[in-house]
């Protein structure tokens with residue numbers, strides 16, 4: 001099944017359509033606590049208060065449906081996860097001993113990581129956490145609070161009938177040899193036997209799984225195959241393989257029933273018949289577990305593009321299964337960002353003006369030019385595999401034949417991208433590298449607007465501008481093709497972001513704002529993006545190469561006039577822009593040259609440009625950047641605390657308003673979810 005890599009996860013801001021929702025209220029904080037290698041963030045749901053009561057109510061029920069599957073994911077990612085979470089939460093809330101002790105603190109960090117990863121393995125690296133508290137302390141502490149588990153009756157285990165059933169969890173936490181990897185992909189290993197995920201029962205080999213699903217495929221529809229194995233656990237009963245389907249009446253039934261109930265509650269509030277169809281088909285799938293019903297749901301979902309509100313809910317991505325059959329549960333609700341969509345529409349409508357006035361040779365211009373409008377959404381809630389660590393772009397469904405026959409929906413989640421950018425601003429990065437308070441002020445004031453606008457120009461106009469000369473093939477620039485193309489779109493954006501036309505269209509507030517983008521772009525291309533490269537390496541990734549070649553080319557060609565300067569202060573390197581207008585002229589010149597290279601398919605010139613300005617790294621500057629970056633202590637992984645939605649009800653129980661708040665702390669949210677959205681027994 002070739003269904004991997006279809007969901008886009010883009011963390012690098014300039015790669016994505018980073019479209020911003022709104023200015024934050026003063027009391028809103030994008031960053032929250034840090035632990036282990038994690039930083040918690042918050043996102044703002046701008047525009048929620050402007051929605052109608054009906055729309056808010058629809059979002060409310062879709063959000064509830066997104067939260068009720070949390071336990072499913074915990075269980076899917078390891079059969080002891082729910083028990084360990086429950087046990088450590090009991091200790092966290094009931095412990096009366098020394099909360100400043102290293103053991104209690106170590107346990108707290110471990111629990112926070114379990115919450116974050118929805119299990120005991122790292123959400124990204126998949127390796128089991130190493131506890132920083134002792135086994136002896138844990139056992140003693142659990143006895144002190146008199147911890148008891150409520151396990152389903154009829155289970156067969158060594159500790160069955162004993163009061164301290166939890167002792168069997170101790171090696172799962174502490175013994176590094178027990179369940180070391182959630183998803184093992186090492187070539188040559190039996191990937192099923194060596195992975196700790198809970199998609200396959202004990203004693204099943206990789207070969208057995210592969211044969212089982214090959215046989216299903218043989219008897220299935222060749223042209224429109226369902227997603228075999230997507231919604232079940234495969235187990236051995238009396239030596240025979242059988243699927244335990246995840247349905248309202250099957251495995252995970254208590255959780256799925258809650259999800260189904262909230263989807264049903266949402267039905268009276270849909271915006272159109274298409275949405276009703278989507279929800280009804282999903283409910284049917286949760287009831288039957290028939291994968292044909294899942295395809296029907298996916299098709300209805302792709303077709304529905306009219307409504308403001310949208311959602312995904314179900315067994316979607318298959319990265320959690322080393323063989324790529326089983327879907328991890330996720331839930332997500334969102335609505336279209338109208339302000340941003342309006343902005344990209346303005347650019348789109350004026351596409352021809354931008355084409356006609358660009359500095360490139362007339363031979364390479366399009367006579368008829370169409371821009372594209374970007375679809376940007378705001379997340380309202382993240383659930384399951386999208387919580388707390390999340391994607392910022394989504395491209396679904398994963399079924400190849402549905403994509404071919406019906407297409408797919410591709411969206412950027414604007415308010416999450418925005419939150420990442422805002423958090424990066426507060427990381428101390430700018431304070432460390434920017435040349436002084438004046439520039440910092442400029443960036444603070446206009447950085448966000450111009451970042452977004454540059455991305456809009458890049459995506460909506462840049463890529464679509466210009467034309468190839470007749471007879472030149474698309475791939476004549478070979479390995480340099482994507483670097484040149486990304487550079488072309490970036491340069492188009494850089495050239496135009498300084499244009500008075502944007503002020504006239506109301507897209508930039510004044511004639512100075514663009515300078516923030518010029519500064520941050522040059523700083524990134526010349527200096528700060530080096531922090532993402534390991535010592536001794538060159539620049540390899542296409543987007544990084546394109547930013548490097550643009551910045552270095554402009555720097556070198558403006559050197560005589562000191563357009564951009566690098567200088568030393570207290571042993572640190574800084575960058576200063578002396579002449580913004582000249583820098584724009586340089587960007588225009590380079591845009592004309594890059595367009596010529598593309599239109600003529602001039603491979604030699606492409607190679608020369610990229611190799612001279614975009615690949616090599618100054619080792620001394622690189623060392624300095626890495627050292628300064630390390631001191632900032634920036635967490636490599638980030639995730640989100642959800643907003644809290646509260647339904648205000650009248651005496652009859654009807655919803656009269658939905659309030660959103662952003663005040664809940666990380667541990668409070670996790671404990672509340674474990675209490676209010678606990679849907680499964682500890683063992684399934």
Ligand code: ZN
Pocket residue numbers: 458459463486489
């Ligand atoms: Zn691009």
